Amino acid sequence: MDKDAQIEPADRGTVVFVCDPHWEGHGRAIAGKLGAPIHLLSELRLDDLTDAEQVVVDADLRDMDSVGRLKHALDRVPAIRARTFLIDEGSGERLLRVQANALGATRHMVRKFALAELRREYSVTGRARRTAAAETALRADAGGASIAEAEHSLETLFEGMLSDATVSLQAVSQAAAGVLASVRAVGADAWLASVRRHHEGTFQHCLLVTGVAAGFAKGAGLGGGQAAALMNAALLHDVGKAVIPRHILDKPGKLTAEEFEAVKLHPGAGFDYLSKQGNVSALVLDAVRHHHEALDGSGYPDRLRGAEIGPLTRILTVCDIFAALVETRPYKEARTPREAINVLVDMSIGSKVDYAAVRTLGGSFGVPLPERFGDVVRGFTVTRPHG
Structure with a gap:
């Protein structure tokens, strides 16, 4: 940063x-x-x-x-x-x-x-606002204007949730659409690199997820309502973190049991807040609430399994994990896109995430994967040592 x-x-x-x-x-x-x-x-x-x-x-x-x-x-x-x-x-x-x-x-x-x-x-909203010089530097970077607008939307959302105020979802949609247009213009890698240069912590993660979702939409050729739903879900997905203390969200070490229980509140909190806005689609609300679910039922908050997890949520989940792996933190090095996709492949073999979504995301970031999941599993069992 x-x-x-x-x-x-x-x-x-x-x-x-x-x-x-x-x-x-x-x-x-x-x-x-x-x-x-x-x-x-x-x-x-x-x-x-x-x-x-x-x-x-x-x-x-x-x-x-x-x-x-x-x-x-x-x-x-x-x-x-x-x-x-x-x-x-x-x-x-x-x-x-x-x-x-x-x-x-x-x-x-x-x-x-x-x-x-x-x-x-x-809350993370307690952080100091960037200086005028830093704002100018951000806007001059690749995709910087769309990053600044998306950041402003996040600030408004987080403040709105803390005060239980109504927010403009039209402004969120405009910011999300701006990110998609920017990623299509400058490329996902350049856009994500700009985020990492100018942000840290929770806001860095939220912006990276939005940029990764834009990369997915671009690579998959999504348009119209599908692309809009994914982009809105990405920008909104972690609004519930407004009520989680910053010292927990940005903690450099392992969370305590109490801290992890607090973090697990954020999908439900975000869902509850957005549900009261009255103009968020059911698909987006579902993705916000369930982006930490796993196909084998080991996720939270509702321990959904398999077909209970919808297509949009499956896509948002892999974008969320990919973003977490490639983000920069003081206590860890950012993974490369290839390394992040390899982690997601392992997770798909472990029945945590959807392989089709992983494969599409991999292609969007220059990491081609076999079309058939069975080929991946066979390759995994052959090339990985036993024990």
């Missing part, structure tokens, strides 16, 4: 929730949405907080036993400088704020608004 493209705000870091049994239900609801570990105050151990960079406290500050436990725990981890306390509105609010401050609070949040505020704070 161009280092001058955008300056990210300080990393929000690892967040840990601490709550009373009295507020356990509310605390678990918020922690679950953010993929954060949660600890009951009555069972809190010092090592539960040693890796935390932020702590969110959801406790009854009128209860002196809770206050004493909190003071004992937080005094022993002075390195945690960000301490958010959830409080209730009302006549006792001032007293609660004073009590929280005595425990080292760096800020307060009204309990009923906390989830929305924390989601916005931790």
Whole structure:
């Protein structure tokens, strides 16, 4: 990525929730949405907080036993400088704020608004916008104008989902059509390379999926409604990630169980949000909800199998995986198109993805594959060592 493209705000870091049994239900609801570990105050151990960079406290500050436990725990981890306390509105609010401050609070949040505020704070929409110079550099690159317009659509979509606002799907369709026209003009490889030079993280992935889908549509000769549906699905497919914290989406290492459960919420969240817009086609909605399903039933969120997964969704799934493999991340090298297609071939042999979609995508990126799936399987069993 161009280092001058955008300056990210300080990393929000690892967040840990601490709550009373009295507020356990509310605390678990918020922690679950953010993929954060949660600890009951009555069972809190010092090592539960040693890796935390932020702590969110959801406790009854009128209860002196809770206050004493909190003071004992937080005094022993002075390195945690960000301490958010959830409080209730009302006549006792001032007293609660004073009590929280005595425990080292760096800020307060009204309990009923906390989830929305924390989601916005931790979302990828919290990233800094690119500078004017970086915007000019992007638009001067191959396909840059269409990339900038698609990025703007993503920003609008993510912000709309966070605030549960209505967005213009016509603008999304126009941006998607612009990407398809640009890829047809400059080629998929050049377009994807421009994305990698100017973007990182979640937005890089969303744009790459859209560009890969355009490459698929171009290679397959799709036109009219088919191409439009695929392009719209590609640009919309990860809108549900608006509610997943950036520190999870862009984590360099393996996700914890809690973090992976949070990530798995995004297809359903995106589907629910787009369903309320009223003008997204059923085929596109299906692809948004099911792009992480697998033919053998091992995917999510609905564990669909085989024929339950529609053609558009099968195509979007392979475009999504291909994009993830060729994207650049600080902790991994980007795969070449050939390497990415080889991974997808292995996945098709393992009954995860549709071979016909993989074959078409391979042809679109200069990686020809046998027409008959049986030839692929026979070649696999002959050329791969046993054991």
